[in-house]
């Protein structure tokens with residue numbers, strides 16, 4: 279009897295001291311983001327997550343965010359988080375397609391899901407499961423990190439009336455979409471963000487894609503290229519939070535829960551912030567520059583883009599078993615999700631347009 283009371287007492291002491299320690303433990307983390315720290319809304323989740331975590335832990339757990347201007351390695355984030363120089367990163371999963379093609383599934387793909395469809399796949403389909411599977415080998419945990427919603431197809435100096443108009447066109451368009459455009463004869467180039475406006479203005483390139491009105495307005499593209507095409511290639515670009523797995527495992531359970539909750543909150547917030555920025559920027563652009571023409575690519579061009587996209591997916595699926603599995607999984611989910619999107623959002627908007 280005496281022994282058992284003693285062991286209960288010791289267990290209680292251990293439990294309470296562990297709890298007290300956990301609640302008061304001071305943890306100082308650093309986060310590296312791909313973007314300059316002022317490039318909102320992309321930089322917003324990284325800037326906000328630390329503030330939220332600190333507020334929820336009484337200042338005990340802090341995360342200092344460094345922008346590209348500090349660490350000078352915009353596309354070195356995955357390696358830095360993997361290596362532990364930074365405990366966290368904020369970037370875009372599709373930047374790592376050279377390391378593993380399956381990272382593209384967690385940003386967006388041409389003709390892929392919309393923001394609401396993709397979040398449903400992440401959280402209530404198999405998206406997060408595949409995310410963990412793909413990132414496991416890097417020793418990092420990956421979490422959704424904010425969505426841009428549908429991105430615009432880009433700014434063009436000349437109207438695109440046929441597939442022939444794309445041949446020889448010089449365009450900045452990265453990722454899988456760049457591969458699609460290259461198949462259609464576009465001369466795809468990659469130019470640093472700081473030189474894009476001048477390149478478009480001086481004719482070094484004929485077209486480019488960036489994000490949408492909220493971010494494009496600051497770049498000034500609308501002043502030099504009058505045709506603004508609607509999107510097809512990045513329907514729901516998701517940013518990512520990366521967390522070094524060993525660092526995460528060392529956190530007290532309370533801090534883990536707080537971090538996960540904070541990441542989800544700031545990721546959702548980026549979508550709202552960008553939506554508002556685009557609504558406001560577009561209202562200003564079309565007033566200040568009434569000659570801007572919003573265009574949708576003609577059906578034969580879209581069909582050629584879709585065919586090229588399917589060919590590229592088939593090529594990767596042939597080379598990579600997991601790519602095929604995720605592709606099939608996403609397509610099956612999207613089929614159901616899209617039927618509901620059409621019935622709900624698409625028809626609601628069409629209906630409300632009838633009585634404008």
Ligand code: CA
Pocket residue numbers: 429487488489512
């Ligand atoms: Ca883009």
